[in-house]
Amino acid sequence: MIRVLIVDDEMLVRSGLRLILAEAGDMVIAAEARDGAEAVSAARLHPVDVVLMDVRMPGMDGLTAAAKLHDLPHPPKVIMLTTFDEDEYVQAALRAGAVGFLLKDTPPRDLIEAVRTVADGNAMLAPSITRRLISSFAEITPSHANDARARLAILTERERDVMVAVANGMSNAEIARKLAMAESTVRAHVSKSLSKLGMTNRVQAAILVHDAHLV
Amino acid sequence: MIRVLIVDDEMLVRSGLRLILAEAGDMVIAAEARDGAEAVSAARLHPVDVVLMDVRMPGMDGLTAAAKLHDLPHPPKVIMLTTFDEDEYVQAALRAGAVGFLLKDTPPRDLIEAVRTVADGNAMLAPSITRRLISSFAEITPSHANDARARLAILTERERDVMVAVANGMSNAEIARKLAMAESTVRAHVSKSLSKLGMTNRVQAAILVHDAHLV
DNA sequence: TTCCACCCCCTACTTTCGTCTTAGGCTCAG
DNA sequence: CTGAGCCTAAGACGAAAGTAGGGGGTGGAA
Numbered sequence: 210m211i212r213v214l215i216v217d218d219e220m221l222v223r224s225g226l227r228l229i230l231a232e233a234g235d236m237v238i239a240a241e242a243r244d245g246a247e248a249v250s251a252a253r254l255h256p257v258d259v260v261l262m263d264v265r266m267p268g269m270d271g272l273t274a275a276a277k278l279h280d281l282p283h284p285p286k287v288i289m290l291t292t293f294d295e296d297e298y299v300q301a302a303l304r305a306g307a308v309g310f311l312l313k314d315t316p317p318r319d320l321i322e323a324v325r326t327v328a329d330g331n332a333m334l335a336p337s338i339t340r341r342l343i344s345s346f347a348e349i350t351p352s353h354a355n356d357a358r359a360r361l362a363i364l365t366e367r368e369r370d371v372m373v374a375v376a377n378g379m380s381n382a383e384i385a386r387k388l389a390m391a392e393s394t395v396r397a398h399v400s401k402s403l404s405k406l407g408m409t410n411r412v413q414a415a416i417l418v419h420d421a422h423l424v
Numbered sequence: 425m426i427r428v429l430i431v432d433d434e435m436l437v438r439s440g441l442r443l444i445l446a447e448a449g450d451m452v453i454a455a456e457a458r459d460g461a462e463a464v465s466a467a468r469l470h471p472v473d474v475v476l477m478d479v480r481m482p483g484m485d486g487l488t489a490a491a492k493l494h495d496l497p498h499p500p501k502v503i504m505l506t507t508f509d510e511d512e513y514v515q516a517a518l519r520a521g522a523v524g525f526l527l528k529d530t531p532p533r534d535l536i537e538a539v540r541t542v543a544d545g546n547a548m549l550a551p552s553i554t555r556r557l558i559s560s561f562a563e564i565t566p567s568h569a570n571d572a573r574a575r576l577a578i579l580t581e582r583e584r585d586v587m588v589a590v591a592n593g594m595s596n597a598e599i600a601r602k603l604a605m606a607e608s609t610v611r612a613h614v615s616k617s618l619s620k621l622g623m624t625n626r627v628q629a630a631i632l633v634h635d636a637h638l639v
Numbered sequence: 640t641t642c643c644a645c646c647c648c649c650t651a652c653t654t655t656c657g658t659c660t661t662a663g664g665c666t667c668a669g
Numbered sequence: 670c671t672g673a674g675c676c677t678a679a680g681a682c683g684a685a686a687g688t689a690g691g692g693g694g695t696g697g698a699a
Contacts, residue, residue, distance in 0.1 A: 223480055225693080252606075253437070260684075284486075300561075303558050303561060303562055304562050308555065310556065326551045329551075330555070331551035331552045331554065331555045332551055332552075332555035332557075332558050333551055333554060334549075334554055334558075336541045336544075336546035336548055337546045338548055339546065339547040339548060339549055339554065340523065340545070340546045340547035341662095342547075342557065342561065343518050343523065343547050343557075346487075346518060346557065346561055347518055347519050364540065365644085365645060365646085366645090366647065367645075367647090376627070376631070378623070378624075378625060378627045378628030379687070380624070380630060380686090381685075381686070381687095382627060382685085390646090390647065390648085391647075391648055391649080392648060393647090393648060393650085394646080394648060394649095396645055396686070396687065396688090397646095397647085397648080397649095398646090398647095400686090400687055400688060400689090401688080404688090407686090409593075409595070410593060410595060410655085410686080410687080411589065411627060411686075411687090412591070412593045412626060412630045413593030414630065415627045415630060416591070416593060416630065416634060419583040419631060419634055424630075431655085461661080566689090573684095580674090580675065580676085582675075582676060583675095595654095595655070595656090596655075596656070596657095599656085605676085605677070605678085605679055606679080607678095607679075608677090608678055608679055608680080609676075609677055609678055609679095611656075611657065611658085612658095612676090612677080612678075613676090613677095614656080614657075615656090615657055615658060615659090618657080619658090624657090625685085626656075626657090640699100641698100641699085642697100642698080643693100643696100643697090643698080643699095644684080644696095644697090645694100645696090645697105646693100646694080646695080647692100647693080647694080647695100648691100648692080648693080648694105649690100649691080649692080649693100650685100650690090650691085651688100651689085651690090652688080652689085653686100653687080653688075653689100653695085654685100654686080654687070654688090655684105655685080655686065656678100656683105656684080656685065656686075657682105657683090657684075657685085658678080658681100658682085658683085659680100659681085659682090660679100660680090660681090661678100661679085661680090661681090662677100662678080662679090663676105663677085663678085664675105664676085664677080665674100665675080665677100666673100666674090666675085666676105666693095667672105667673090667674090667675105667678100667686075668671100668672095668673085669670100669671090669673105
């Protein structure tokens with residue numbers, strides 16, 4: 210049985226959710242709460258698997274509540290509910306540890322499926338929100354990571370090993386110890402790498418390695 | 425009617441998809457292709473709304489094909505299919521313009537729904553992939569930037585100027601020229617900064633500055 | 640086999656870094 | 670006024686970093 214905590218300030222929404230979940234058969238309402246503070250204390254009292262929570266509520270809002278729930282010993286999976294697909298809240302909610310984000314007009318069947326999905330350890334977002342997430346993701350993860358990787362590709366494997374160590378802020382002596390080679394060899398690799406990359410010092414190379422995300 | 429293009433090198437997969445989509449009623453198979461190159465030329469010939477495409481294929485793979493499809497005059501919505509949920513491909517596919525990413529064991533009903541969803545301009549990811557995307561999103565949109573900033577906050581303004589220059593890969597002499605101060609002063613700032621930050625060399629500081637977004 | 644690229648290591652040398660010490664001028668709070 | 674902190678700077682010095690050139694060994698390609 211999946212133990213669900215319902216959190217919403219409107220009684221009608223709560224009873225609606227209660228009805229929907231009752232039809233699932235494999236779920237039980239562990240508790241209900243009217244705002245974030247109540248939700249946190251309810252989750253502390255009753256073991257809960259999944260939390261269905263409104264974003265906006267009087268008192269403690271859903272975002273801060275999600276963050277607090279995430280810090281509990283056995284954090285429940287949090288699905289945020291919202292009326293409109295408000296961009297900013299999505300990102301904040303995901304950072305707060307939410308694993309689901311649905312619109313309130315989601316069909317009952319999908320809602321039930323979402324609860325099961327997150328209970329399984331996966332994530333479920335409304336399609337329109339997924340689209341937003343993907344586009345902002347594409348902006349944030351630009352392909353210059355690939356540029357950087359392409360530039361590093363001209364190095365040999367050992368040279369890359371050394372440069373990654375350099376990018377971790379290690380001295381030549383430390384790198385020598387870590388990679389089991391003489392410091393003179395490290396210097397040789399660094400020097401060769403720098404000239405291959407057209408750089409003059411190790412800081413520039415370190416930055417490149419970081420841009421390639423090979424931290 | 426949603427016009428669908430099926431792309432997979434295995435005949436069995438293609439016919440399976442064909443059967444599933446036929447049941448939907450509101451879809452028509454515009455064409456089929458065995459690899460990325462065929463897919464692109466097929467999409468050029470027949471107007472297509474949605475492309476269902478395998479990630480791995482002999483010849484041109486799904487990723488590069490997705491990128492090419494994305495550059496067409498009327499780019500179709502691309503849903504990538506895969507057997508395993510391979511992390512790297514997801515990110516690459518999304519950057520290539522894909523708006524869907526499903527596992528091949530997705531139930532027929534969900535597959536049909538996914539096609540409708542992307543045809544509507546939204547995105548659809550498999551729950552396990554959504555989870556991955558969210559966690560990497562949370563990493564990429566970090567509050568670590570704030571950590572790094574907090575650490576850099578203990579530096580004075582001038583010291584920060586110098587460290588930002590360091591993080592750009594400049595030598596002390598170059599920094600001196602750029603900031604109009606003696607090289608000995610640059611060294612003084614660098615040394616003071618490093619000791620304040622508890623670091624031993626400029627590479628580590630450069631990384632911190634980068635983590636703080638400042639360049 | 641020969642050639643070539645990579646890997647490892649060395650010496651020797653130059654340049655750059657980083658630390659330390661000292662110190663003048665500045666501003667601001669007490 | 671005085672001390673504290675910042676910015677500036679110099680000189681000196683050891684420790685790294687980076688360059689140049691050489692010498693081996695391996696293994697794959699020609």
